Amino acid sequence: xxxxxxxxxxxxxxxxxxxxxxxxxxxxxxxxxxxxxxxxxxxxxxxxxxxxxxxxxxxxxxxxxxxxxxxxxxxxxxxxxxxxxxxxxxxxxxxxxxxxxxxxxxxxxxxxxxxxxxxxxxxxxxxxxxxxxxxxxxxxxxxxxxxxxxxxxxxxxxxxxxxxxxxxxxxxxxxxxxxxxxxxxxxxxxxxxxxxxxxxxxxxxxxxxxxxxxxxxxxxxxxxxxxxxxxxxxxxxxxxxxxxxxxxxxxxxxxxxxxxxxxxxxxxxxxxxxxxxxxxxxxxxxxxxx
Amino acid sequence: xxxxxxxxxxxxxxxxxxxxxxxxxxxxxxxxxxxxxxxxxxxxxxxxxxxxxxxxxxxxxxxxxxxxxxxxxxxxxxxxxxxxxxxxxxxxxxxxxxxxxxxxxxxxxxxxxxxxxxxxxxxxxxxxxxxxxxxxxxxxxxxxxxxxxxxxxxxxxxxxxxxxxxxxxxxxxxxxxxxxxxxxxxxxxxxxxxxxxxxxxxxxxxxxxxxxxxxxxxxxxxxxxxxxxxxxxxxxxxxxxxxxxxxxxxxxxxxxxxxxxxxxxxxxxxxxx
Numbered sequence: 001x002x003x004x005x006x007x008x009x010x011x012x013x014x015x016x017x018x019x020x021x022x023x024x025x026x027x028x029x030x031x032x033x034x035x036x037x038x039x040x041x042x043x044x045x046x047x048x049x050x051x052x053x054x055x056x057x058x059x060x061x062x063x064x065x066x067x068x069x070x071x072x073x074x075x076x077x078x079x080x081x082x083x084x085x086x087x088x089x090x091x092x093x094x095x096x097x098x099x100x101x102x103x104x105x106x107x108x109x110x111x112x113x114x115x116x117x118x119x120x121x122x123x124x125x126x127x128x129x130x131x132x133x134x135x136x137x138x139x140x141x142x143x144x145x146x147x148x149x150x151x152x153x154x155x156x157x158x159x160x161x162x163x164x165x166x167x168x169x170x171x172x173x174x175x176x177x178x179x180x181x182x183x184x185x186x187x188x189x190x191x192x193x194x195x196x197x198x199x200x201x202x203x204x205x206x207x208x209x210x211x212x213x214x215x216x217x218x219x220x221x222x223x224x225x226x227x228x229x230x231x232x233x234x235x236x237x238x239x240x241x242x243x244x245x246x247x248x249x250x251x252x253x254x255x256x257x258x259x260x261x262x263x264x265x266x267x268x269x270x271x272x273x274x275x276x277x278x279x280x281x282x283x284x285x286x287x288x289x290x
Numbered sequence: 291x292x293x294x295x296x297x298x299x300x301x302x303x304x305x306x307x308x309x310x311x312x313x314x315x316x317x318x319x320x321x322x323x324x325x326x327x328x329x330x331x332x333x334x335x336x337x338x339x340x341x342x343x344x345x346x347x348x349x350x351x352x353x354x355x356x357x358x359x360x361x362x363x364x365x366x367x368x369x370x371x372x373x374x375x376x377x378x379x380x381x382x383x384x385x386x387x388x389x390x391x392x393x394x395x396x397x398x399x400x401x402x403x404x405x406x407x408x409x410x411x412x413x414x415x416x417x418x419x420x421x422x423x424x425x426x427x428x429x430x431x432x433x434x435x436x437x438x439x440x441x442x443x444x445x446x447x448x449x450x451x452x453x454x455x456x457x458x459x460x461x462x463x464x465x466x467x468x469x470x471x472x473x474x475x476x477x478x479x480x481x482x483x484x485x486x487x488x489x490x491x492x493x494x495x496x497x498x499x500x501x502x503x504x505x506x507x508x509x510x511x512x513x514x515x516x517x518x519x520x521x522x523x524x525x526x527x528x529x530x531x532x533x534x535x536x537x538x539x540x541x542x543x544x545x546x547x548x549x550x551x552x553x554x555x556x557x558x559x560x561x562x563x
Contacts, residue, residue, distance in 0.1 A: 015475060017300050020383050021391035036426065043423035050420070054411060130402045131424055132383040202330040284386035287379060288321055 026281045033280075037134045044137055048144040066149055067156055070108055074100040077221050094164040096223075101160045102251055103220035103244065105153040109146060110186055110240065111211045116142040117190025118197040118207055125290045135283045136276070139190040147183055154179065157251075167253025174250050177261070181268045182243055188271030195282035198289050219244045239267040301395055304359040309395075311476055311507050312358040312381060316390035319351040319376050350376040352531040353390060358476075358524075361505040363498060365522030365539050367515065367546055372528040374511045378402060378478045381509065396475025396507075399425060401465055414449040414456070414464055425472045435471045442497070443467035444490075458485040466494055470501060477501075480511040495521060519543045 016032070077100050087093045120138035121128060128135065154175065161168050197203045218240045219227065227235060235241060242263035246256035299309030323346060351373045358364040366374050379385040380392055382400040408417050418439055422432035440449060443464045448456065456464070462485040469477060486494065498508055498521060512518050518525060522539035527546050535542050 015396040017393060017395050018383065019391055019393045020380060020387060022387060022389065039426050040423065042429055043420075043426075046420065046423050050409070050412065050416070126408075127424070129379075129384065130400060132398065132400060133424060133426065200330055287384045 023284065027277075028280060028283065033134055037136060040133055040137060043133075044141050044144060047137075047141045048148065051141070051145050052148055063152075067152060070104045070153065070156075071101065074104045077104065081221065095166065098160050098164045098166045098251065099223060099248070100221065102157045102247065103218075105150075105157060106182070106244070106247060107215055107218060107220050107240075109150045109153070109182065110189065111215070112146040112149070113143050113186035113190050114193055114211060115207060116146055117186075118193040118203060120190065121194050121198050121286055122201070122290070128286055128290055135286055136191070136279060139194045139279070140187065142194075143183070143187050143190050146186070150179075161251065166251065169253055171250045171253050171255055174246070174256050178243060178246050178250065178256065178264065181261070181264045185239070185243070185264075185268035185271050188268065188273070188275035191275030191279040192271065195279055195286075198286050199282065214238070214240070219248065224248055239271065242267065301357070301393055304357070306359075308359040308361065310357045311360045311395045312356075312364075312392065312509070314354055314356050314381075314390070314392040316353040316355060317351060317377070317380060317387055317392050318349070318353045318389035319373075319380060319385060320347050320349045320388050322346075323348055349531050351380070351387075354526075354528070354531075354533050356526050356533070356536060358507055358509060360507055361502050362523040363502055363508040363510060363521045365518035365525035365543075366509060366511045366528065367513075367518055367525060367543065368528035368534075371530075373531040374528055375402070375480060376531075377528065378480050378509065378511060381476075382478055394476065397426075397473070398476045398478065399469050399472055399474035400478045400480075401469040402478065402480040408453055408461070408465070410454040411452055413452055414443070414445055414460075417453055417464070418468055421468045422472060427472060431473075439464075439467045439471045442471070442493070459487060459490070462486045463490055466497075470497055474506055476507045476509065478509045478511075481513065491517075515543050515547065 018032070074097065078097055081087070081096065081100075087096060117139045120142040121135065124138055128138075158168075158172065160166070161172075193203065193207070215221070217235060217238050219235075224232075224245055242260045246260040246264060249256045249260065301310040301313045303309050354373075354377065356364075366377060368374050376385065378400065379402070380387050381394060382398050382402075383394075384400065409420060412420065418436060419429070419432055422435070423429070443449070443466075445460055445464060448460060453461070453464075466479075466486075469479075495517070502508060508521075510518060510522060519540050524537065525539040525542040526533060527535040527542050535545055
């Protein structure tokens, strides 16, 4: 068999000079980094879809499981709640069930971003050790993956609203805004936990506890009105609080209040900036730590 | 194509006027190792409480200088643990040096040890796409090269099977085929050739010679010293993270063999079988 020598090899845009040296600022040169990152959009997209396929297409129920799981969790939480505090009217019951389902689905988006983000570097150690593209690609791919899983959840939330006779009006048009803010928040969170996992492998042991406590500290299993007044000032500091507060308003048929949107956006920006900064600073160490 | 002397040479040129594409200056890399295999939060806290410095520093590479000219084949030899793989990872930008620097002009494609960068659950075909995208090419460029990669790897129907079913030789063939077709300027090959059979070895050496002719630069780590002697123009001999010798490949290889007290012929036979 003979090679096709007549074919002209593809050419890269330009040959550039790269100097690998200990960085004084602790950050990689940002311009080439951003360029390398941006050029690999098709790669990130491809990697996210391949990972999704690997996790969901092999099991019997496959993607159905994705929707079934939050519904079952919501059912368990509902039973738990009913034991603690008996539910009054049918109207109350439906409202609580709808609140639980949407809350669990939204919370799962963040907790999956945290879990998959944490594993994104250690779980791809072979690639980290043997290829040299920007490492931020890994947590970003993890968040793209959980976002793709989240999209059908949004449809499920709307179905739930309709099926349980909850408000279904123009307020829902605010959902894309809130979910975009949440996506930025999750991206920052993934970038924060990924290096933590590389530096301290037992981070994975702590994550379930963090995830569980964070759920209870968020107005997911309860509504904001149910929070005892003496606890409210503390729970407000939960970075996810404004997001869930805005969602509660939206799902009860009101436009979200400006303060909730603004605080959600501030938290998202803080997490994103802190996450990317810490990630880029620790990134040069990854290969040596794996 | 421009003659070599007309190309920009930001890293200077060798005595024959060929531009350098890799230049390392006092390149050093040290690792902090702990007694535990992996650092844990528990370990760190416990260590801090005991006011102990856990672990020690290992100098994998202790200030290495070398330069590689464009279109040449540069061999790197040395015993296990001499720092060869660390050197390659530094040139590829996978590791960041702890001292000194290495400058690289052009796109580096690392082809390090077996089965790397490959997802074993995916088919060979899917891995070609994944590997190509990872190296920064766009899908169109990969499609253009796809046929050439398949032809060179010569895996037949196995290209449609998951790579976990591949032998190490098949891994090596696909890895090499992919790497040389991804428009590399500088190719780092770490032992990736040793797993192939005789026929594949011949094809890879032919391909390396052909690509070097068209100005692709090769850095070659190999225990197959005969391959290094035969293919490399110059050679770097690393010992315990330091340069023991650097020069024309056959001289360095001979010195290395003499130092090990092994007759060249015997080593050749061992390494190439």
